Structures are given as structure tokens and as C-alpha cells.
Amino acid sequence: MRARLGGLPTFVLLLGAAYCLFPVAWVLIAATKSTGELFSTSTLSVGSSLVANLGELHGYRGGVFWQWVANSALYAGVGALLSAALSGVTGYALAKYAFRGRALIFNALIAGVLVPAVVLAIPQYLLLSKVGLTDTYLSVLLPSVISPYGIYLARIYAAASVPEDVVEAARTDGASEVRILGSIALPMMVPGLVTVFLFQFVSIWNNFMLPYIMLADDGKFPVTLGLYTMLKQGNTTPALYTLVVTGSLVSVLPLIALFLTLQRYWRIDLLSGAVKA
Amino acid sequence: MRLDIAKKALALGLGLALLAGCGGGTEQTADGPVELSFWAWAPDIDKVVDKWNASHPDAKVVVSKQAQGDDLVTKLLTSAKGGNPPDLAQVEFQALPTLVSNDVLADISEGAAAVKDKFAPGIWDQVTLGGSGVYAVPQDSGPMMFYYRADLFEQYGLKVPTTWDEYAQTARDLRAKAPDRFLGTFSANDPGWFAGLVQQAGGSWWSVDGDAWKVSVDDAATRKVAQYWSGLIAEGSIDKSPMYTPEWNKALNDGVQIGWLSAVWAPGVLKGNAEGTAGKWAMAPMPQWDAAKPRTGNWGGSTTAVTAGSKKQKAATEFAVWLNTDPAAVELLVKESGIYPAATSAQEAQSQPPSFFANQPDFYSQAAKIAATSSGFTWGPNVNVTYTAYKNAMGEAISSGGDLVPALAKMQAATVDDMKANGFTVGG
Numbered sequence: 144m145r146a147r148l149g150g151l152p153t154f155v156l157l158l159g160a161a162y163c164l165f166p167v168a169w170v171l172i173a174a175t176k177s178t179g180e181l182f183s184t185s186t187l188s189v190g191s192s193l194v195a196n197l198g199e200l201h202g203y204r205g206g207v208f209w210q211w212v213a214n215s216a217l218y219a220g221v222g223a224l225l226s227a228a229l230s231g232v233t234g235y236a237l238a239k240y241a242f243r244g245r246a247l248i249f250n251a252l253i254a255g256v257l258v259p260a261v262v263l264a265i266p267q268y269l270l271l272s273k274v275g276l277t278d279t280y281l282s283v284l285l286p287s288v289i290s291p292y293g294i295y296l297a298r299i300y301a302a303a304s305v306p307e308d309v310v311e312a313a314r315t316d317g318a319s320e321v322r323i324l325g326s327i328a329l330p331m332m333v334p335g336l337v338t339v340f341l342f343q344f345v346s347i348w349n350n351f352m353l354p355y356i357m358l359a360d361d362g363k364f365p366v367t368l369g370l371y372t373m374l375k376q377g378n379t380t381p382a383l384y385t386l387v388v389t390g391s392l393v394s395v396l397p398l399i400a401l402f403l404t405l406q407r408y409w410r411i412d413l414l415s416g417a418v419k420a
Numbered sequence: 421m422r423l424d425i426a427k428k429a430l431a432l433g434l435g436l437a438l439l440a441g442c443g444g445g446t447e448q449t450a451d452g453p454v455e456l457s458f459w460a461w462a463p464d465i466d467k468v469v470d471k472w473n474a475s476h477p478d479a480k481v482v483v484s485k486q487a488q489g490d491d492l493v494t495k496l497l498t499s500a501k502g503g504n505p506p507d508l509a510q511v512e513f514q515a516l517p518t519l520v521s522n523d524v525l526a527d528i529s530e531g532a533a534a535v536k537d538k539f540a541p542g543i544w545d546q547v548t549l550g551g552s553g554v555y556a557v558p559q560d561s562g563p564m565m566f567y568y569r570a571d572l573f574e575q576y577g578l579k580v581p582t583t584w585d586e587y588a589q590t591a592r593d594l595r596a597k598a599p600d601r602f603l604g605t606f607s608a609n610d611p612g613w614f615a616g617l618v619q620q621a622g623g624s625w626w627s628v629d630g631d632a633w634k635v636s637v638d639d640a641a642t643r644k645v646a647q648y649w650s651g652l653i654a655e656g657s658i659d660k661s662p663m664y665t666p667e668w669n670k671a672l673n674d675g676v677q678i679g680w681l682s683a684v685w686a687p688g689v690l691k692g693n694a695e696g697t698a699g700k701w702a703m704a705p706m707p708q709w710d711a712a713k714p715r716t717g718n719w720g721g722s723t724t725a726v727t728a729g730s731k732k733q734k735a736a737t738e739f740a741v742w743l744n745t746d747p748a749a750v751e752l753l754v755k756e757s758g759i760y761p762a763a764t765s766a767q768e769a770q771s772q773p774p775s776f777f778a779n780q781p782d783f784y785s786q787a788a789k790i791a792a793t794s795s796g797f798t799w800g801p802n803v804n805v806t807y808t809a810y811k812n813a814m815g816e817a818i819s820s821g822g823d824l825v826p827a828l829a830k831m832q833a834a835t836v837d838d839m840k841a842n843g844f845t846v847g848g
Contacts, residue, residue: 179695182669204466204485265498272502356498359457359506361485368487375487376463383692384666 167395174392178385196389203373203383208390210362211369215348216397217280218365222287223344227336229288234297234335235328239310249298255291264352271357282357283365287347293339300335301328337408341401348398366394453478454732456739459496460510461488462559462722462757471752472739479735481508490804493518500524500729507730508740511556512722513546514612514803517626519725520555521801521844526728527553531737535745538763542796547723550628550798556723557740558762559753562683563791564616564716567690569678570702570779572601580704584648587707591657594678602659602671603679606649606824608814609662611807612719616683618642619717619795621709625835626800632847633839637806638832644709646824653822660818669693681706683719684760684787687774699779705790714793721762760787767791802838809834 173181176190184190200208237249267286268277276282305328313323329336351367358364361372370390373383458469458481466483473480484506486492493515499505500522511519519525532554536544539558547556568580576597581587591603607613618625623641627634636642652658659677661667671677672694680686690701706716724740726733743749750766753759761767773783780786800806813827839846 178692182666182693183673183696268498269502272499272504275504277499277502277504355491356495359459359484359499359504372461372485372487375489376461 170388170392170395174385174389176385181384181388193389196385197393200386200389200393203386207361208366208369208393211364211366212394212397214280214363215365215367215394218283218287218350218354219344219347222284222347223340225284225288226290226293226343227340230290230293230297230339231301231329231332231336232324233294234299235301235305235324235332237294237298238301239305239307239328252291252294256295260286260346260350261352264356267353268356277357278359278363280363283350283354283363286353287343287350290339290343290346293343296339296342297332297335300332300338304335305331334408337405341405344401345398348394366390370394453480454735455479456481456508456730456732456736457506458483458508458510458739459486459492459506460484460508460724461486461492462510462753462759464756465510465753467756468743468749468752471749472742476739479732479739481739486510488512490515490807493804496524496727497522500727503729505727505729507727507732507736509725509727510559510722511725512720513558513718514615514799516547516555516723516725517549517799517801518803520549520553523728525555526726526730526733526737527555528557528726528733528737528740529554531734532557532741535741538745538765540762540764540792540794542794543721543762545796546799556725557744558721558723559744560685560721560759561762561791561794562616562685562718562720562760563787563794564620564681564683564706564719565686565787565790566704566706567680567682567686567701568603568704569675569697569700571700572675572678580702581707582705583711584707584709588648588652588657591652592655595657601676601678603657604681605659605661605663605668605677606653606818607663608660608818609664609811611810613663613681614645614810614814615797616717616719617645617681619797620706620715621645622715622795624798625806626798628798629847632845633800634847635800635832635836635839637835638828642828643825646828650822650824653818653824660822673697684791685720685758687776687783688758691774691776698776701777702780703777703783703786705786705793715795716790716793718794718797723762800835800839801844802835802842805838806831806835 169186172187172189174196175193176184177192177195180190180192237245263286268282271277271282271285276285309327309331310323313327318326348365349367350365351371354365354368355371358368361369364372370387373387373390376383456479460483466485469481469483486495488510493511496505496509496511496519505524511525516525529552535557543558543561547558548554566580572578573580576594578590578593579586581590587603594601594603615625618641621641621644623636623639623645625635625637625639625642627636649658653660659671661671668677672680672690673696675697680690682689686703687701690697705714708714724743726736726740730736743753744761745763747766747769750761750763751769754761754766754770767784767788770784770788773780777783809831810827813830814824817824817827836846
């Protein structure tokens with residue numbers, strides 16, 4: 144009975160994997176096609192002009208594509224780092240200190256998880272324009288730093304992975320609260336914070352609405368926005384499909400690399416959980 | 421101890437806010453050299469702007485490339501609400517009333533009214549909204565034309581249709597001779613295309629009557645167009661898949677679509693999407709409802725507008741006028757950005773056909789003749805709502821059998837409801 148069922152889940156998972164990976168394969172194949180080949184050759188036949196496409200992408204408006212990639216890296220890298228730090232500190236405070244209004248703050252954060260970021264973009268724009276911060280790098284970074292979901296995750300993680308005894312022992316030894324947080328709690332929370340970092344990195348990298356509303360200067364655009372301007376040049380000119388497809392391929396590479404390198408932290412995470420149990 | 425942290429955090433927050441206050445909002449002095457920000461999507465428009473900058477060091481224009489579309493209107497509205505719009509923006513004709521009614525655009529009649537005669541009256545009316553103000557300078561227009569694969573027309577012995585009856589007959593003949601090909605498609609995704617067809621039929625979706633708007637999306641002319649296409653869809657004479665999809669691009673490439681009711685800018689699109697078909701296409705005037713009175717509609721077309729929030733409106737207006745009327749500037753716009761100029765003299769000045777239509781040497785002189793038959797059209801303050809309703813209702817109509825006429829009532833209702841909800845007076 145069990146043995147017969149064994150094949151089915153594997154099959155379903157394989158189906159799921161194919162469903163997720165096929166678009167990636169499509170991008171990979173389409174990026175090798177020239178404009179002429181893109182719509183005239185079979186979907187799965189590999190084209191001959193990957194190098195030419197990359198060259199054209201590189202040359203597009205004086206290499207502005209790489210500027211966009213660098214911007215994305217800045218927004219996602221710095222934003223996710225700050226976000227992980229903030230989430231860690233906030234999550235720790237919410238998990239380990241009993242203070243008035245804790246439940247209220249936490250519930251407000253949970254409510255924040257439910258509000259889609261898209262809805263907030265315009266109010267955030269209006270607020271930031273009051274302090275003259277629109278069309279700056281900060282205008283995209285600041286709203287990305289606060290992640291209700293990240294804080295929620297960090298709180299759960301702090302409650303589970305930082306034992307009360309350890310904190311008490313440190314207090315008895317005379318360590319200050321800041322020291323306890325910095326030298327004891329945060330290091331214990333690293334696997335959780337890596338998770339927050341990854342989630343935030345991906346969501347900032349893929350974010351569209353916020354930078355779209357905030358940024359006017361195309362030199363500050365992240366890569367998502369830049370590719371969109373290449374796609375929508377007005378109906379008088381065709382979309383630069385080949386460049387956009389090639390650009391998409393290039394822009395997912397950093398995400399793949401990041402996941403592959405940070406994956407081992409997740410494995411440690413699972414291990415440490417097992418040891419504790 | 422805990423209070424300490426809170427204090428520090430508060431101080432840090434305040435510091436940030438102060439810093440921000442200092443960093444932003446650089447006011448420009450009135451008489452020094454100014455810098456004008458310009459949102460535009462036309463490809464390579466930076467090269468045209470460079471020409472201006474070379475001769476106008478005191479009013480440097482900085483282009484910021486944006487993505488064209490309804491979203492850009494939202495972005496402009498938001499930036500104006502926030503108090504920091506660009507000085508100049510490329511705006512499509514149909515978006516002008518939306519932006520004007522939201523006080524986003526400046527009345528530049530002082531600096532721009534003088535160039536009125538450089539444009540066809542139907543075009544100029546669209547930037548004045550029929551009043552005494554001038555809210556933008558026309559940049560490019562899109563008179564509609566019929567494009568067809570001359571080689572395949574010859575192969576199947578088809579004649580270029582001059583009336584809509586002939587178009588329907590040609591579509592049927594083609595289906596009979598080559599069941600895998602279509603003369604064209606009805607696109608539920610392109611409201612601008614449909615609006616162009618309606619303009620040709622003499623429809624007028626919005627009009628101003630005293631203080632009240634009149635909305636007639638569901639009028640006789642529009643119904644005539646919708647009925648006509650419903651018939652073609654019902655008998656399967658034409659395709660009903662949307663334009664501007666990879667599938668449609670493929671159909672242009674392999675000759676499944678052998679005709680396209682498009683606008684003057686079509687050669688650029690065909691070149692980009694179906695490069696292999698170069699030299700096989702030809703252009704003709706639109707099929708007509710009344711062959712004795714040839715008309716066409718406009719699909720696409722944009723303007724250069726100055727924002728009400730700009731502190732340098734005078735210099736910005738000067739630039740907008742220069743960009744669209746100076747012969748050298750317009751010539752460069754045509755060459756670099758591939759637009760079809762709105763300025764009449766520039767339309768006539770084009771002698772070389774588009775590279776994709778080398779087989780039709782008189783392309784632009786024909787185009788100018790067709791452009792002269794353009795119908796005027798008054799756009800309303802919520803074209804985006806009507807357009808969205810078009811996509812939804814037409815898409816639904818096509819998937820449920822293909823009778824397009826009921827969709828018009830839905831578009832009409834959506835348009836009127838939205839205008840009323842936004843405080844416009846809508847008459848009957």
C-alpha cells in the first residue's frame with residue numbers, strides 16, 4: 144500500500160518542478176535567439192545569437208543595463224541587510240521582553256503582513272515627497288527596510304532558538320542588554336535572519352510598484368523597471384523583446400547564485416533543530 | 421536602560437528626517453541657468469534633446485526614459501500630488517483631459533498658441549480640448565491605414581479592399597482559398613485601435629455641452645463598427661486573437677495574418693516583429709464606409725506637455741515648441757525616434773519611404789494625403805476607465821460567442837459611472 148503510493152508523490156513533485164522550471168528554460172532558450180528567430184522558430188530550438196544579444200544589451204543606451212543591475216543589487220543587498228538587522232532586533236525585543244503594548248505592536252505587525260506592499264506605494268510616495276526624499280535611492284530603500292513578515296519570522300525564531308536560561312545567565316553575569324543581544328542572541332538567530340535576508344532580497348529584487356512610483360530618473364531604476372521601459376516604448380516601435388528576454392535571464396542569475404550559496408545555512412538550521420529535539 | 425535605546429532611536433529618526441529636509445527641494449534661482457526634467461518614452465529621444473542642449477546652455481533638458489502606457493498617467497498624477505512632477509512629459513492625446521482635469525498640466529497658450537497653424541485643426545483641437553487654453557504641443561500622430569502582404573494578395577488573386585463591404589468579402593475569399601490564413605484580427609486588447617475605427621465611422625465618445633459632459637460610447641457609429649466586426653467574427657472570416665502578443669508576432673512572420681489595420685507607424689513594428697517579411701508588404705488607405713468621403717481615424721499619437729507644478733514653465737514651453745515645430749528638431753525626431761510628426765510641413769517634407777517599405781517609394785506622400793482625412797475626436801477625462809472596460813467587456817464578448825454590441829453598453833455605463841463618481845456633471 145505504502146510502496147504503491149510511493150511513486151505518486153514523486154510524480155506530483157516532478158510535475159510541479161517541471162511547471163516551475165519550464166519558464167526558466169524558455170527564457171534560457173529564447174535568450175539565444177535573434178529577433179528574427181524569436182517568433183519564427185520552434186519554442187524549444189536553440190538559436191545562435193546569445194553572444195550577439197548580450198553584446199546588444201551591453202551596448203543599449205551606453206550600457207545603462209548594468210547601471211540598472213547595480214541599482215538592483217544596491218536596493219536588494221542593502222535593503223535586505225538592513226531589513227534582516229531590524230527584523231532581528233525587533234523580533235528579539237518582542238519575543239524576550241514583556242512590556243506594555245507588546246501584544247498591540249505584534250498584532251499591528253501581523254495586520255501589516257496582510258496589507259500588500261502595492262497598496263502602500265502611493266501613500267509612501269506622498270509621505271516621502273513631504274520630506275523631499277522622492278527620486279532618491281533612500282526612497283526605495285527606506286520602505287523596503289521594514290518587513291512585517293520578517294519581524295514576525297524573527298520573533299518566532301528568537302522565541303524558539305534563544306533559550307531564556309541563556310539570557311538570564313548572561314544578565315546574572317552582568318552583561319548589558321545590548322551585549323546580550325549582540326553577542327548572544329543575534330548569533331543564535333543567524334539561520335533565521337538569513338531566511339529573512341533571502342526573502343527580503345528576492346522581494347526587493349522583484350519589486351516593481353514601489354520603485355516605479357518613487358523614481359523619476361531612469362539612472363536610478365532597478366532592473367525590473369529598466370526592462371519595462373524597454374518593453375513599453377510606445378506602440379510606434381516594437382518592444383525590444385530579445386533584449387528584454389536576455390536581460391531577464393541576466394537578472395535572475397544573481398538570485399540563483401545567492402540561493403545556491405546561502406542554501407547551506409538552511410541546512411544548518413534544520414540540523415540545529417534536530418539536535419535540540 | 422531600555423529608555424536609553426528608545427531615546428537614541430528617536431534621535432536617529434529625527435536626524436534622518438532633518439537630513440532629508442536639507443537634501444531635498446533644491447530651489448532654482450529665477451535667472452540662473454535652469455535644468456528641465458523631461459519624462460518621455462520615444463526611443464533615442466535623448467539624441468534630439470542633445471541638439472537642444474548644445475544650443476541652449478541656459479536651459480538644459482534632462483531626459484528620463486519612462487515606460488509608455490496608462491501606468492505613466494498614474495505616475496504623473498501621483499508625482500503632481502506629491503508636489504514634484506517633472507517639468508515636461510510626453511503625454512498621449514487621450515490622456516490630456518485626465519491630466520488637465522486633475523490640474524497636472526499648465527496652460528501654455530502664452531508661449532505655444534502661435535504655432536497653431538503648424539498642425540492640422542483636428543490635431544490642434546486635441547491639445548486645446550476645444551477651449552482657449554493650450555495644454556501641450558502635438559508631437560506625433562497615427563493616422564490609420566491598411567497594410568497587407570502584397571505577395572500573398574497576388575498569389576490568391578485578391579484585390580485591395582476600398583470599402584468595408586469589400587474588406588469583408590476579401591476576408592471571406594481568403595478563407596475559402598487558404599483556410600489557414602486571415603485577413604486580419606479583432607483585438608479585444610487594443611482599445612486605441614478600436615477607438616480609431618470608431619473615429620473613422622464618425623463616432624464621438626465624449627463631448628462638452630455647456631458645463632456638462634456628454635458620453636456616447638454606445639452611439640450609432642460605434643454600434644455600426646461593433647456590428648460589422650461581430651458579423652465577421654461570427655462567420656469566422658477574421659481572427660479574434662489579440663494583437664501585440666508573441667502568437668500574433670508569429671502569425672505576422674509566417675503569413676497567417678496577411679493584413680493589418682494599423683497606423684502610419686506600422687512599418688517600424690513590422691520591421692521589429694517580422695523582419696523576414698521585408699519588401700512583401702504594401703500600404704493602402706483604410707477601407708471606407710462611404711467611398712465618396714474618405715476618412716480615417718487616429719491610433720496613437722502623443723504630445724509634449726508642461727506641468728503645472730513646474731517652476732520653469734517658460735523655458736519648458738520654449739523647449740516643447742522647439743522640439744515639435746523646429747524643422748531640424750522634427751527631422752531628427754523622425755530619424756532617431758521613428759515617429760510620424762504631427763507638424764504638417766514635416767509630414768510633407770518626408771521623401772524617403774521607411775526602410776521596411778522600400779518597395780513603396782511614395783509611402784509618405786500617400787500617408788500625408790491619408791492624414792489629411794483624419795477625423796477629429798474629443799477625449800474624455802477618464803479614457804483609461806473606458807479602455808479598461810473595453811478590454812474586459814470585449815474579451816468577454818469574444819469568449820462567449822462574439823456579439824460585440826452588448827459590450828458597448830457596459831463601456832458606456834462604466835465610463836458614465838466613473839465620471840459621476842469623480843464629480844463630473846454628465847448630461848443625458
